Amino acid sequence: MSAAPRALVAESGLYVHTTAYSVVLGGIIVLVPLYIISLGYNPGWLGVIIAGQGLFQVALRMFGGVISDRIGERWVIQASFAALVVGTLGLAFSSSLFALLAAQVLFGGSRAIYWTSSQSYGSRIDESRPTTLMGRFFGFAAVGGLAGNAGGGFVAVILGYQEGFFIAAAISAGAMVVVAVMPQLPRRAAMTLREILGPVPGVFRNRATLLPAVMALGTSLHVSVLSSVGAAVYKEFGFDDDAFGVLMAIHAGGAIVAGFLFARLLRRVGQRPTYAVTMALHGLPLIGIVLWGGSYPAAVALMFVLGLSFNAGRVLNVSITAMVSSPEQRGVFMAVVGIYWASGQMLGPLLFGPLAAVTSLTFSFIVAGALMTVAALLTPLLYAASRERV
Known part of the structure; x- marks a missing residue:
């Protein structure tokens, strides 16, 4: 296969499997917390259980990047879908605490290795336009997330939780077929573990990684708090499962808009203002949900804004990371920044779930929103620290 058709197949396959992955992930994000509440x-236990996947993400982020650079991204992507199949089938057949925790561990492992490997693969399809490719990549991911969020809520009401988990397993298995026919992208052949891991200490010390790391942490905290404690907050407001699913779908709708229009916005506005606004929009709408989220129209508007900031944050952290890494070491650089994302996935439910249990659900949202608003105000300092490379 010549270079141009191979690139077309690679790009098309990337969009198909990330859409499928996001459908499953979007469904899980809605189904699992509602299932736990049912x-x-x-809220304390809800946070602890959901945090299980975050813990495994921290442990496996580097592993996913190393293996991607060592054997190629496709094998790692296949393994991530296999973990989704096993985890969703486990929830379909058991409601025990062990099954809940085991499934979360599998979901966390899947997310840890999927995003690192797929972002590495996507960024290497065409080195001349990583921001465009990643914007589209996350745009398709948002389309899948929208379908999964809305579908998860309606499936829970109409069919039931078990059927929802079976559907997620079937979609994951189908995506494995798509990944199997995608081409392996060229990479340097003689990559040893020492060669792959060699830059890791330098990446952690590199001041240029501060910007994507902080953005990854803030974006991850925003969505992990929203998809764990947020389910209980909207339950407290009186919204049913399907209404929460629709709100998460609205969030995904905002992410779609950001994904497909982000590159154009970045060119017009500039990276620094976009970075600051994105971080502020991670936090302020969370506080807005506390103040006005009991009104469904207001909740819809706030969730849409959070969706915009979510995908903008993802594209920013990936594109900045791509700017400061070589193609051969892209997986490890993505993995290092991904550790900060994984930390947000763990810390969000682990901290704010118990905080909600000992104070209130709304107070935990206010604290989370305030932290990210402060981070937005610190943007000039972050850029000053990173100015040599970005």
Whole structure:
């Protein structure tokens, strides 16, 4: 296969499997917290259970990047879908605490290795336009997330949780077929573990990684708090499962808009203002949900804005990371920044779930929103620290 058709197949396959992955992930984000609440667990336990996937993400982020650079991204992507199949089938057949925790561990492992490997693969399809490719990549991911969020809520109401988990397993298995026919992209052949891991200490010390790392942490905290404690907040406001699913779909709708228009916005506005506004929009709408989220129209508007900031944050952290890394070491650089994302996935539910249990759900949202608003105000300092490379 010549270079141009191979690139077309690679890009098309990337968009197909990330859409499928995001459909499953979007469904899980809605189904799992609602399922846990339906089993009678309080917000503290909800946070602890959801945090299980974050813990495994921290442990496996580097592993996913190393293996991607060592054997190629496709094998790692296949493994991530296999973990989704096993985890969703486990939830379909058991409602025990062990099954809940085991599934979260598998989901966390899948997310840890999927995003690192797929971002590395996508950024190497055409080195001349990583921002455009990643914008489209996350745009298709948002389309899948929208379908999964809305579908998860409606499936929970119409069919039930077990059927929802079976559907997620089937979609994951189908995506494995798509990944199998995608081409392996050229890479340097003689990559040893020492060669791959050699730059890791330097990446952690590199001041240029500060910007994508902080953005990754803030974006991850925003969505992890929203998809764990947020389910309980909207339950407290009186919204049903399908209404919460629609709100998460609105969030994904905002992400779609950001994904497909982000590159154009970045060229017009500039990176620094976009960075500051994105971080502010991670935090301020969370506070807005506390103030006005009991009104469904207001909740819809706030969730749309959060969706915009979510995908803008993802594209920013990936594109900046691509700017400061070589193609051969892209997986490890993505993995290092991904550790900050994984930390947000763990810390969001682990900290703000128990905080909600001992104070209130709304107070935990205010604290989370305030932290990210402060980070937005610190943007000039972050750029000053990173000015040599970005």
